[in-house]
Amino acid sequence: MLYDFTNKMMEEKLKILTNRLKEYQSAVIAYSGGVDSTFLARMAKDVYGDNLLLITATSSTYPFYELEEAKSLAALLEIKHKIIVSEEIDIPGYSDNPPDRCYYCKSELFGKIKYIASKEGYEIIFDGSNADDLKDFRPGMKARQEKGVISPLADSGFTKNDIRYFSGKLNLPTATKQSYACLASRFPYGEKITKVKLDRLAVAEFEVRKLGFSQFRIRSHENLARFEFIPSEMDKAWGIKDKLTEICQKSGFNYITIDLKGYRTGSMNEVLSDSDKKGYQKSNEK
Numbered sequence: 001m002l003y004d005f006t007n008k009m010m011e012e013k014l015k016i017l018t019n020r021l022k023e024y025q026s027a028v029i030a031y032s033g034g035v036d037s038t039f040l041a042r043m044a045k046d047v048y049g050d051n052l053l054l055i056t057a058t059s060s061t062y063p064f065y066e067l068e069e070a071k072s073l074a075a076l077l078e079i080k081h082k083i084i085v086s087e088e089i090d091i092p093g094y095s096d097n098p099p100d101r102c103y104y105c106k107s108e109l110f111g112k113i114k115y116i117a118s119k120e121g122y123e124i125i126f127d128g129s130n131a132d133d134l135k136d137f138r139p140g141m142k143a144r145q146e147k148g149v150i151s152p153l154a155d156s157g158f159t160k161n162d163i164r165y166f167s168g169k170l171n172l173p174t175a176t177k178q179s180y181a182c183l184a185s186r187f188p189y190g191e192k193i194t195k196v197k198l199d200r201l202a203v204a205e206f207e208v209r210k211l212g213f214s215q216f217r218i219r220s221h222e223n224l225a226r227f228e229f230i231p232s233e234m235d236k237a238w239g240i241k242d243k244l245t246e247i248c249q250k251s252g253f254n255y256i257t258i259d260l261k262g263y264r265t266g267s268m269n270e271v272l273s274d275s276d277k278k279g280y281q282k283s284n285e286k
Helices: 010-020 035-048 066-076 103-118 132-133 140-146 160-169 197-209 231-239 242-249 267-271 274-283
Strands: 027-030 052-058 081-085 124-126 216-221 224-229 257-258
Touching: 010 035, 010 140, 010 160, 027 035, 027 160, 035 052, 035 160, 052 066, 052 103, 066 081, 066 197, 081 103, 103 124, 103 140, 140 224, 160 274, 197 216, 216 267, 224 231, 224 242, 231 242, 231 257
Parallel strands: 027 052, 027 124, 052 081, 224 257
Antiparallel strands: 216 224
16 A cells, blocks of 8 residues: 555545546646645555646635745645636626635636646546535635535545645654635625725734634724634633734734634625525536
């Protein structure tokens, strides 16, 4: 075996993933530098060698520190890496922040990656979606299907915890990295997204990251910053509330609050009913 892992069930998932990758001769990965896409890149390198390309899209919704990490990780993995521009806020209607905003973003992104993959002779495009993502409201998945993008991790049943487990075994620095989503996901649906607001949020989160929290979000409600922390770090947050307030006010927020429900993925989707979600999914299928 390529890797010596003791958990037989986990080993089986690894075999399924490897066999899925071996269905193709070359690949491009939509690469964010996050936990999922970095693990996928590491596994894909063993299969494709030099016939692998990572593409990272930079935009106002992708903060500078994430881009620098993506560059460093690609260099560490010794995989070819290309940076492109995909500015979502230039897409008509995107900045109005409708619930299906992610569809338009992913449609443009995957379209640009598809063009590069075709031009440079790569057989397939992968993204880092995992099995947990299939349980949430993800309009971008429709764009993935339309552009022919494959999600090997999701197809192989890998959850976020699985990916962190294997990343640790492979000594990837992303094994304990915070889960990340684009900055646009921090705004309630219907609130106008602007570059000024995105920059304000990026600066605030960058400074809070330095305080050592393992997982958090700042949700932006006009001039109010709403923090979400995991339960085990809530006391720490309360203990340095003055520092958090200072950071956010310097970044441009007037009011700061801590969400008592704590951190959870997709919290902005909580206002959407099941019928709302189905409605937006159907509108994208037309």
